[in-house]
Amino acid sequence: MQELKENNVLQPAMPKSWNEETKPHKFCPGCGHGIILKAVGEVIDELGIQDKIVFGCDIGCSLLSWDFFACDSVQTHHGRTTPVITGMKRANTDIIGIAYMGDGGGYAIGSQHLFNAAVRGEKITIILCNNCNYGMTGGQMAPTTLPGMKTETSPYGRDVEQTGYPTKGPEMVAAVAPEGAYVARGTIANVRQLKGFIKKALENQMAGNGISFVECLSSCPTNWRTNAKQTWEFVEKDMAQYFKVGELRTPQAKEGK
Amino acid sequence: MAEVSLQGEQRVFMTGNEVVAWAAVAAKVDIMYGYPITPQNEIMHYWTRLAPKYGKRFLQTEDEISAGFTMLGGVMTGRKAFTATAGPGNVLMQESCVMAEMMRLPAVYVIQQRGGPSTATVIYAQQETTLTCFGGNGEGHRIVYSTATHQELFDYTIKAFNAAWTYRFPSFVLGDGYQAKMREPLTIYDAESKGVKLVPTEPMVGEFKPGKQFKHLRNTYNTEEELYEVVMANQRDWDAMAPKVVEWYEKDCQDADVVFVCHGVVSRAAMGALDELRAQGKKVGLFRPITVRPFPEKQLADAVKNAKKVLVAESAYGQLLKMVQVAICGGKAEIVPMLRPGIGITTEELVEEYNKL
Ligand SMILES: Cc1ncc(C[n+]2csc(CCOP(=O)(O)OP(=O)(O)O)c2C)c(N)n1
Ligand code: SF4
Ligand SMILES: [Mg+2]
Secondary structure (H helix, E strand, O other), rough: OEEEEEEEEEEOOOOEOOHHOOOOOOOOOOHHHHHHHHHHHHHHHHHOOOOEEEEEEOOOOOHHHHOOOOOOEEEOOOOOOOHHHHHHHHHHHOEEEEEEHHHHHHHOOOOHHHHHHHOOOOOOOEEEOOOOEEEOOOOEOOOOOOOOEEOOEOOOOOOHHHOOOOOOHHHHHHHHOOOOOOEEEEEEEOOHHHHHHHHHHHHHHHHOOOOOOEEOOOOOOHHOOOHHHHHHHHHHHHHHOOOOEEEOOHHHHHOOO | OOOOOOEEEEEEEEEHHHHHHHHHOOOHHHOEEEOOOOOHHHHHHHHHHHHHEEEOEEEEOHHHHHHHHHHHHHHHHHEEEEEOOOOOHHHHHHHHHHHHHHHOOOOOEEEEEEOOOOOOOOOOOOHHHHHHHHHHOOOOOOOEEEOOOHHHHHHHHHHHHHHHHHHHOOOOEEEEEEHHOOOOEEEEEOOOOHOOOOOOOOOOOOOOOOOOOOOOOOOOOOOHHOOOHHHHHHHHHHHHHHHHOOOOEEOOOOOEOOOOOOEOOOHHHHHHHHHHHOOOOOOEEEEEEEEEOOOOHHHHHHHHOOOOEEEEEOOOOHHHHHHHHHHOOOOOOOEEEEOOOOOOOOOHHHHHHHHHO
């Protein structure tokens, strides 16, 4: 990463692993996807693994990243990114596979894949963007929609009597994955920490330890219908209150027990 | 257990599922992905026994959706990969089939058809013919070989890999539970020493060489027109490929008054009926599409041009029949259907049906 000066003004640096031609990216203003992917890009640069990465993205707003990186990339079907990257890694253990998806993709339509990849300890890195709703389809209730939260399909607020409580993905993965797993939940409200989690998740795959899973608390101001202040408040307070940020499994901790 | 090997040629007596596993070894397949379902289970059973001896891999997935998509991941890295399924598993795999069609992925699926939508009637049917040829939200850009004998199961499984990697359309071996489970003699062989060239594979992603161009594979389009262009380009490739891969078998059609049309295992019963009726001096013929997709339409139309009647016999209710109707519509032969969804068809029944004409 280089610092660029244009007309004597410091320009935000772009990770080398980003595909410059497709920038600015296609996400809405204020969207968390771009922040997560920036962290991913910086980590790829720091680890020097741009050549080895196969980046898979789901259907959902994550698909807008199909040409986001200057890395081999595959856009798959809704929920199917985990099996596609799993299949690649099983066939060719030299690649470093990233499966990038939304909360709908990972916790609803692809939940059986996530669960079983975790149980099998697939040596891949799954990065999941939790934005409390189905962004791409226009803001429906997702497995992660907070209790009482209004969405297009829960217009009076999520009723936990009828629809249960928000899915806690990292907790689930941490509970079922064999030793060698790395599991964490980060947030776009703390990018430095999030980057650290993503880095460890990729290093864990490179070490061949086991599954690596990072959920990222993210924003969707378009569907939340929030301004900048409200958006940050929601991410920092409401989401973080329900979804605890931090590491849930590190390979050392488990083995040390 | 003695060390197994596949060198030169061997005369063997095996079940169809075992044949498929050996054919995959002969085709130098790297990895199989699968989820248990009768009647294909023994393909996985044999594969998992053979695989370690040949440095090959297997992944048992959580369902057939995953088996299909993990296989697509495997082929994208340039590894020869396949899966096998049946019935409801075939339904679940269609999502991956359409991705393979649109993204031109050399996926290979072995389908051992079974009856009914759920379970119990798990051994035999031809009710997955339409599904295997046209399942999914696409245009059916696939190659489907419908086999009838164990020798064909072996030969066409190897061929399916070659076709997939040559034309980059998903390829299917369409068998059924009878073929899967019965034993019969055949010759298995090392493909290359028999002069069958194996088409080399090639990674689409995950290849590491200095200064490589990064690839962005996608299955999403910004406009209807963009999608249209991709589908039409695929259609043109498929049309250009069709005459090169289409296969059929015909016997005694040119002077026949009645031509039997069947595919897969039913054509074995028809062979018996043909011999019996010809011995009685009856002018009957047999036409059997080996590729049910692409369908040998011109060849069928030519084979029945002198016939008065075409007897279409299948263990489904009109799936082959529709393909035949399309192929020979406007012809003078009358089409007589013999439709037995989910049950087998014997030589005696075909002769009986013939005698009713
Ligand atoms: C099989 C299938 N079902 C439904 C859809 C429609 N669909 C597209 S994106 C999406 C939701 C995406 O939500 P999420 O995974 O949370 O990602 P986000 O857009 O919020 O980042 C749905 C349901 C689809 N493409 N495929
Ligand atoms: S709809 Fe939401 S998740 Fe999708 S790009 Fe816009 S802000 Fe991001
Ligand atoms: Mg979402």
